[in-house]
Amino acid sequence: MLEAYHDELLSCTGCGFCKKSYYAYEFCQKESDYPKGKIMIAYGLLTKEIGEDENVIRALQKCTLCKRCEKDCPSKVKIADIIKSARYELKGLLPEHKKLIKNYEEKRNIFGEENFKKEGNEKIAFFMGCLINKELKDIVISLFDKLGLDISIISQCCGYPIEKIGRKIEKIELDYEKIVVACPNCMLSLKEYNPVHISQFILSLDPKFKKTGKNYIYHDSSFLGRYLNIYDEPRKIIGSIGNLMEFNENKEMARQCGGEIEFRVAFEKEADEMAKYIVKEAKEKNATIVTSSPHCYSHLKEYGAIDLLQLIEENLAL
Ligand code: SF4
Incomplete structure (x- = not known):
């Protein structure tokens, strides 16, 4: 209120x-x-x-x-x-938001797409959310395959984008001992389950990575950073694979790229301008942007950005 x-x-x-x-x-x-x-x-x-x-x-x-x-x-x-x-x-409501809400209500997926589900280990689940379901599903499946972990994978909208628009959402009921997420929106929406971010989960497995020798610049998602205070774990993984670089404004001061889906669908021009601001700096520093939010990734991928999930999946030393 x-x-x-x-x-x-x-x-x-x-x-x-x-x-x-x-x-x-x-x-x-x-x-x-x-x-x-x-x-x-x-x-x-x-x-x-x-x-x-x-x-x-x-x-x-x-x-x-x-x-x-x-x-x-x-x-x-x-x-x-x-x-x-x-x-x-x-x-x-804005017309673009009406559509997201309609999709959420009808299919529990803001794009109106089919949600993926894989039954695996009953104790641990990866909650994929609808953006990873759309953009990075195969990477997630391959990553857990490579790790030799038969965990359950659930994809449905966590509802957080709808909540940000200013509409109530339905509570998600989950019955697992551990929930792993890669989307900061999902992490916030499922906070009562104490979810673990994928960067924290991967580090807990103490994996070895291949070295690429490439320059990577980490874009802090506002929600993973300022809302959830997760800054170091993604950096630790990126630094184990390549040369970790920083934006001039980083961590708590990081700029928003405009990728939050409910913002981007309604304010395309503004979201593009915000993306180009950080892309320009990454180009000047000759570095590939690494994101750790599917909202940022799906917005910045046209500029060559990759997601932490891809970086991990491609560079696990098996
Ligand atoms: S910076 Fe100044 S104008 Fe802006 S919210 Fe704070 S007090 Fe208000």
Whole structure:
């Protein structure tokens, strides 16, 4: 409820420091494109000084909730939580989001595709989510084959993208001792099961890797990083395979690439501009981008980015 953020909203001084990281992008043209403007809209909705219309819906949805702007806010305002809460107040939806929600409700897959399922070990499951199901399913199957692990593989939408849009989701019931995930959205959605990220799981097996001698630059997913505080494990794996490089803004300060699916389907131009910003730096550093989120991977793959799952699968020394 937005009401719960009343005091938080009032702690915004209107200084505009949260706009700093947005100056790199041309798509920011008006105040509502920046976090500060969205905070003002949320406050207006709460006090009923403004009503809901198409511009309000677009302004509040035009945000990945990545929390990067919060790093620049001197008042430590919980900007992403406020924006997400304001979305729950909205009755209207963008057409692109209506489609995702319809697919989720009908097929538990935001693309409306068939979910893959493999029964294996009853104690441990890899929860694939719908983006890995779409983009990296064969890599996952091959990876566990190569590791000699007959684990169960489940793919269905975790619901987190729907939740980010501001709509309630159905709880997922799972009955395994251990859940492994590779998508930060799934990890957040399934947090009550204490899931393990694939990078942590792989390191726990103490595998050996082939050395490629290539330059890799790690793109921190905002959700794996700022939300889940997982920074080191993917870097450890990448550094065991090749030359680990860093973006100028990395870890807690990493930029969002625009890949979050619910953002990207509705704001293609903005998402492309965000992707090109980091791709430019990777090119200048002559490095291949490695992601550890299928949202980032599916957005950046056209620029030659690879996912950590692929890097591991290709370079396991068996
Ligand atoms: S930086 Fe923080 S306090 Fe300043 S305008 Fe943005 S949200 Fe408000």
